[in-house]
Amino acid sequence: QVQLVESGGGLVQAGGSLRLSCVASGRTFSNYAMGWFRQAPGKERDFVAAITGSGSNTYYTDSVKGRFTISRDNAKNAVYLQMNSLKPEDTAIYYCARSRMPYYYSGPADFASWGQGTQVTVSS
Numbered sequence: 001q002v003q004l005v006e007s008g009g010g011l012v013q014a015g016g017s018l019r020l021s022c023v024a025s026g027r028t029f030s031n032y033a034m035g036w037f038r039q040a041p042g043k044e045r046d047f048v049a050a051i052t053g054s055g056s057n058t059y060y061t062d063s064v065k066g067r068f069t070i071s072r073d074n075a076k077n078a079v080y081l082q083m084n085s086l087k088p089e090d091t092a093i094y095y096c097a098r099s100r101m102p103y104y105y106s107g108p109a110d111f112a113s114w115g116q117g118t119q120v121t122v123s124s
Contacts, residue, residue: 002026002113004096009118012086016122020081022096022115030054030074033105036081038092038120045095047108049081064090086122093117 008020020036035050049070050059058070069082079096099105100112 002098004098004113004115006094006096006115006118009094009120011121011123014086014088014122014124016086017082017084018086018120020083020094020096020118020120022079024077024079024096024098026077028102029077031102033099033110034070034072034079035097035099035108035111036070036079037095037097037108037111037114038090039095039117040089040092043092048094050105050108050111051079052105053103083120086120088122088124090120091122092120094120 003025004022006022012018030053033052036048037045038048039045047061051070051072055072067085072079095117096115097111098113099110
């Protein structure tokens with residue numbers, strides 16, 4: 001079973017930036033799509049961004065397009081989320097996720113393995 005460990009969260013003022021990292025266990029990291037989700041207090045967990053195994057395709061929810069960038073380094077088993085121009089509404093616990101199946105990604109419902117999350121708080 002894959003283990004996903006997130007880091008990089010913290011407290012930042014509106015307009016600031018943070019870079020989240022997620023490191024995965026195992027030897028087949030590059031075979032799987034990876035994603036980031038977030039859960040604000042009292043709300044459901046929502047999709048933020050995803051990247052295919054090769055890194056050739058990326059996907060974003062509308063509210064973060066142009067501000068967030070997902071990337072990966074398959075040599076390090078790592079996926080990143082660069083967050084710029086942060087807003088108070090970006091405050092949430094951010095979770096790293098891995099797709100259920102290798103070599104296949106069709107959308108946010110494909111993710112099945114989750115990290116424990118890292119808190120991001122944006123003050124106004």
